[in-house]
Amino acid sequence: MSPMSEPMSPMGEMDCDGLRDSAAELALGVLSGADRARALMHLEHCLDCQKEVDSLSTVGDALFELVPPVEPPVGFESRVAARLQAPDARAPSRSRRPGTGPWWRRAWVPVAAGVALVLAAGGGGWAIGSSTQVPSASPAAKASVSWASFHSPARRGDLGEVFISWGRPVWVFMTVDLGQGSGVVGCFLVEQGGQEVQVGSVNLVRGFGYWGAAVQAPLWKVTGARIVASDGRTLATASFR
Amino acid sequence: MAARRRPDEPLGDEALLSGLAVNDPDAATAFVRRFQGKVFGAALAMTGERELAEEVAQQAFERAWRHARMYDARRGPVQAWLLTITRNLAIDQVRARRRRASEGAGAVEQLASLARGPEMEAVASDSGARLRRALAALPPEQSRALVLAAFRGFSAAEVAEAEGVPLGTAKTRLRAAMSKLRASLASQGVGP
Numbered sequence: 521m522s523p524m525s526e527p528m529s530p531m532g533e534m535d536c537d538g539l540r541d542s543a544a545e546l547a548l549g550v551l552s553g554a555d556r557a558r559a560l561m562h563l564e565h566c567l568d569c570q571k572e573v574d575s576l577s578t579v580g581d582a583l584f585e586l587v588p589p590v591e592p593p594v595g596f597e598s599r600v601a602a603r604l605q606a607p608d609a610r611a612p613s614r615s616r617r618p619g620t621g622p623w624w625r626r627a628w629v630p631v632a633a634g635v636a637l638v639l640a641a642g643g644g645g646w647a648i649g650s651s652t653q654v655p656s657a658s659p660a661a662k663a664s665v666s667w668a669s670f671h672s673p674a675r676r677g678d679l680g681e682v683f684i685s686w687g688r689p690v691w692v693f694m695t696v697d698l699g700q701g702s703g704v705v706g707c708f709l710v711e712q713g714g715q716e717v718q719v720g721s722v723n724l725v726r727g728f729g730y731w732g733a734a735v736q737a738p739l740w741k742v743t744g745a746r747i748v749a750s751d752g753r754t755l756a757t758a759s760f761r
Numbered sequence: 762m763a764a765r766r767r768p769d770e771p772l773g774d775e776a777l778l779s780g781l782a783v784n785d786p787d788a789a790t791a792f793v794r795r796f797q798g799k800v801f802g803a804a805l806a807m808t809g810e811r812e813l814a815e816e817v818a819q820q821a822f823e824r825a826w827r828h829a830r831m832y833d834a835r836r837g838p839v840q841a842w843l844l845t846i847t848r849n850l851a852i853d854q855v856r857a858r859r860r861r862a863s864e865g866a867g868a869v870e871q872l873a874s875l876a877r878g879p880e881m882e883a884v885a886s887d888s889g890a891r892l893r894r895a896l897a898a899l900p901p902e903q904s905r906a907l908v909l910a911a912f913r914g915f916s917a918a919e920v921a922e923a924e925g926v927p928l929g930t931a932k933t934r935l936r937a938a939m940s941k942l943r944a945s946l947a948s949q950g951v952g953p
């Protein structure tokens with residue numbers, strides 16, 4: 521089984537037992553795709569399980585504290601500095617809400633769609649927020665989640681993820697990390713039969729961006745997702761199976 | 762997060778991170794210098810290749826810089842945050858490459874060396890020493906599961922496949938290992 525092509529199946533939130541079984545994996549950052557989404561949905565409202573995951577996370581952290589430091593190769597520092605000084609490395613006016621969530625809601629990693637998203641002022645864009653600010657898609661909705669990872673023939677490995685939470689409303693959340701390239705790209709869902717629905721757009725900064733929103737447009741048998749550059753080029757695709 | 766300090770006192774981790782967040786080049790340099798050994802060490806422990814480890818370590822600093830404003834001191838120290846970023850990046854890398862049959866054997870050696878610790882045991886903290894003892898005391902099947910997950914990025918399903926055991930068994934082993942380590946940390950009031 522490849523972790524990058526985990527079969528998508530619509531599933532609801534995990535229960536406490538399932539969460540306890542998966543807490544160690546979640547704490548070590550190895551719970552993947554749909555399982556992670558289902559676990560995070562549960563954690564949004566279960567304090568006991570949050571505590572369990574937090575305390576196991578501390579164990580994971582402690583384990584890595586044991587790893588002895590190793591001097592990196594010569595020139596490491598200047599190569600990092602060059603990377604940080606690249607002109608498009610970070611948009612100057614990029615505003616993010618300060619993170620308040622626990623680390624397992626990793627900064628750039630998708631959380632379960634519709635569970636921990638907060639509408640940014642001005643509308644249209646969304647940012648990761650804390651559990652206290654969950655909008656209308658309440659955990660009680662127990663929406664099923666679809667998940668797929670983005671790929672591209674041009675680049676090896678995972679290029680991000682897309683989550684769809686099939687509640688009312690439907691939520692879509694995407695992260696993209698292409699490694700390079702900046703500018704606004706379109707986020708599309710692909711329906712069976714090939715029809716595409718643009719569900720949003722995101723400004724990539726050095727290949728990185730995330731986006732999420734409630735989707736009002738009716739969706740029918742979504743089979744995949746596509747990230748498209750302003751010139752129409754396909755940058756990454758994902759398929760739900 | 763602004764630090765008050767005497768002129769001869771080095772800046773705290775959080776103050777450096779604040780400097781990083783506002784693009785202060787001196788703070789950025791100091792930040793990288795302070796943590797590069799730990800970050801590279803963790804990346805190397807997970808990838809096993811210096812070249813790939815450097816790429817992961819560079820990405821980790823870049824990501825830390827991008828997300829410096831999202832750091833939350835209430836969640837833990839800067840170094841733990843940075844190592845979490847490093848681990849996540851390394852997991853993505855090792856997942857994109859593997860799997861070799863030899864993973865299991867190498868993993869056990871890795872754990873053994875972690876449990877032995879550095880030559881200079883004096884530098885290890887109390888909690889570190891307790892954790893090492895707990896690691897050394899784990900049954901072999903539990904330590905394999907733990908190392909495959911923590912350092913190789915295996916999910917429980919992948920551990921089960923690698924070990925030829927049912928998924929439930931792999932999950933149980935992983936959970937048991939983590940619980941024992943947690944108990945060792947908690948034994949003297951350290952940790953939650």
Ligand SMILES: [Zn+2]
Nearest residue numbers: 535536566569
């Ligand atoms: Zn629970």
